[in-house]
Amino acid sequence: MKSSHLITKEEILKLYKPIDSKAHKGTQGHAVIIAGSYGKIGAAVLASKSCLKSGCGLVTTFIPKCGYQILQISIPEVMTVTDENTNFITNIHLPLIPQAVGIGPGIGKELGTQKALFEFLRVNKAPLVLDADALNIISENLSWLELVPEDTILTPHPKELERLIGKWNSEAEKFQKTIAFSEKYKVIIVMKGAPTFIINRTSVYENTTGNAALATAGSGDTLTGILTSLLAQGYEPKYASKIGVYLHGLTADLALPKTGYESFTASTIIKYLGKAFLELEN
Ligand SMILES: NC(=O)C1=CN([C@@H]2O[C@H](COP(=O)(O)OP(=O)(O)OC[C@H]3O[C@@H](n4cnc5c(N)ncnc54)[C@H](OP(=O)(O)O)[C@@H]3O)[C@@H](O)[C@H]2O)[C@@H](O)CC1
Numbered sequence: 001m002k003s004s005h006l007i008t009k010e011e012i013l014k015l016y017k018p019i020d021s022k023a024h025k026g027t028q029g030h031a032v033i034i035a036g037s038y039g040k041i042g043a044a045v046l047a048s049k050s051c052l053k054s055g056c057g058l059v060t061t062f063i064p065k066c067g068y069q070i071l072q073i074s075i076p077e078v079m080t081v082t083d084e085n086t087n088f089i090t091n092i093h094l095p096l097i098p099q100a101v102g103i104g105p106g107i108g109k110e111l112g113t114q115k116a117l118f119e120f121l122r123v124n125k126a127p128l129v130l131d132a133d134a135l136n137i138i139s140e141n142l143s144w145l146e147l148v149p150e151d152t153i154l155t156p157h158p159k160e161l162e163r164l165i166g167k168w169n170s171e172a173e174k175f176q177k178t179i180a181f182s183e184k185y186k187v188i189i190v191m192k193g194a195p196t197f198i199i200n201r202t203s204v205y206e207n208t209t210g211n212a213a214l215a216t217a218g219s220g221d222t223l224t225g226i227l228t229s230l231l232a233q234g235y236e237p238k239y240a241s242k243i244g245v246y247l248h249g250l251t252a253d254l255a256l257p258k259t260g261y262e263s264f265t266a267s268t269i270i271k272y273l274g275k276a277f278l279e280l281e282n
């Protein structure tokens with residue numbers, strides 16, 4: 001297997017940019033989260049809340065109509081734009097030019113959603129995070145990756161990775177195929193797992209934070225929100241991916257003594273984001 005570089009606190013401290021005292025919401029980036037379908041609006045809530053709580057100034061979330069009240073009541077700080085359709089996304093229209101977009105958590109694979117994703121990828125110019133069902137749809141339409149901005153961040157868990165690159169027979173082959181995929185499509189792959197690796201062309205980075213408390217529904221959805229927020233704030237994708245993965249894992253390391261493994265949930269990740277960022281302040 002190819003040797004990897006460790007993502008350590010020392011490295012993250014060099015990449016992290018503290019918030020300027022003259023900052024206002026307009027300078028902190030406007031992020032868009034496109035997520036959710038009937039029964040999975042929670043994915044949109046988790047991604048949007050973690051996005052907002054990772055420092056970007058404004059968050060707009062695009063959801064099917066059924067999620068409108070849920071989202072507005074769960075997170076009043078987040079603006080909401082709804083699809084014409086009730087239960088799933090069919091036509092992505094944004095009344096703004098976003099600084100970054102995260103798309104995929106909980107969107108499902110309805111034909112209408114597949115078409116909406118293709119149309120969105122055709123017109124989108126903003127730095128992008130692709131997760132969950134966006135990856136599952138793209139796995140069956142790999143040529144769509146030619147439409148995405150260079151250095152788009154893909155965040156597959158092992159099953160989503162298999163759908164993208166095909167089966168592997170060994171760890172070495174998994175890395176070899178993921179590297180080849182990253183090179184071919186000029187994308188950054190956050191290979192989620194225990195630990196998470198980031199593959200950027202032939203470079204492999206291994207995260208040093210995180211623990212099994214993260215093995216809980218929605219923890220990947222929060223990572224999508226964090227990464228999208230960092231991109232919206234102007235971090236280059238190669239740095240946003242490292243900082244985001246590091247902070248996401250750090251929330252679990254900081255929370256574990258208080259929550260134990262069992263009671264830790266994706267909402268705990270969001271709760272501990274503040275403490276994780278404060279670790280970068282010294
Ligand atoms: N509250 C909400 O609204 C939530 C909404 N959510 C949304 O739901 C949608 C479906 O997402 P999903 O990931 O559950 O389904 P899917 O892609 O079929 O993968 C499941 C299979 O993958 C595997 N697998 C996964 N991790 C693995 C690992 N570490 N290591 C090894 N294998 C691993 C495992 O396969 P197995 O081992 O069982 O063969 C498992 O059965 C998606 O849009 C998501 O955003 C969720 O975020 C939850 C909260």
Ligand SMILES: Nc1ncnc2c1ncn2[C@@H]1O[C@H](COP(=O)(O)OP(=O)(O)O)[C@@H](O)[C@H]1O
Pocket residue numbers: 132156157192193194195196210211212213214215216217218219220221222223
């Ligand atoms: N045992 C573990 N140790 C460290 N991190 C883990 C562990 N289990 C899960 N994670 C992390 O939790 C997240 C799970 O993402 P994902 O499977 O997409 O969840 P969901 O789709 O439910 O939001 C990933 O970031 C993964 O690295």
Ligand SMILES: [Mg+2]
Pocket residue numbers: 131132157220221
């Ligand atoms: Mg996921």
